Amino acid sequence: MELIQEHSDVSAYLAANEAVDHGHPLVQETAEALWATTGDAYSYAKVAFEFVRDTVPHSADSGDPRVSWRASDVLATRNGICYAKSHALAALLRAKGIPTALCYQRLAEDDGSGAVVHGLVAVLLPGEDRWARQDPRGNKPGVDARFALDREQLAFPVRPELGEIDYPELYAAPHPAVLKALRESADRPELWRNLPTGL
Template sequence: MQLIPQSPDVRPYLAADEVIDHGHPLVRETADALWTATGDAYSYAKAAFEFVRDTIPHSGDSGDLRVSWRASDVLRTRNGICYAKSHALAALLRAKGIPAGLCYQRLADDDGSNPAVHGLIALRLPGTAEWARLDPRGNKPGVDAQFALDTEQLAFPVRPELGEVDYPELHAVPHPAALAALKESADRPELWRNLPTAL
């Protein structure tokens, strides 16, 4: 899929803000530990992806009722939905100078009902001109997202016949609708009701 960056300049995809707070000590500490174990951008990106995918449960799978949205809080609580986990992975990548943006899909149940927007990331490794999408949602039976740069292996392949959509825009900051759902929800059941159905 060809992604459309909001800016041809990569600097927005390296920036810190209140959500992708890669200057936070916990983000820096986690990034430094992963970098020490790897030592190059490709290996680090793979390790960061697997760390977020595998050690931070998706709250829909774990049953955790807490709602996290800031990257440092996701790392602290080891909890989050797809948007939050994407914020954490983007922060870890940006902390080591790897441009990372946020991407979205519109997904639905197998009969096309209950549409909801799903969040993932894209990164651009040094020496490459293309962005590669990765989905740190977390694997489970029927979901097998992998660190694959040449051929995408995301959590959910889009099914256009059900009204599902791969949104091509690459965002430097969270989409306002996704962020509002996180910030305005006291717990996960409320978050489920607040999830945007389209962008």
């Protein structure tokens, strides 16, 4: 799949915004601690991915009712759904000068009741000529997402026969429908009712 940049200027994918608040002290502190264990962009990106994937439980898995959406809040509460975890990973990577985009998939509900939009990121590492999508959702039985540049190993490979879609757009900021659902939901049950079904 060919990914489509929303902005021609790659610097847009380094910018801070309300959700990807990489100027926040907690994001900066976390990025510095992770960088200290690596020292180059590739190994840092992998460690940051694994940190968000493994140490911030997806709230559907943990049962946490809180709704976090700012990267700094995700890191502070160690809680969030796919969108929030993507914001946290994007913030950690942008904090160290790695262009990171937000991207989305439309996935079928397991019970066949409809569809839901899933969030992930794409990174552009130094020396690479293409974006590589990464999914920090968090692994569980049946989900085995891993950091990779040569091939995708996402949480949910799309099933076109079920109407699932890989949206090709690379967003510099969260899609407005995603941000609206996160900001207007008091708890996770309400968020589940507000999740967008398509973009």
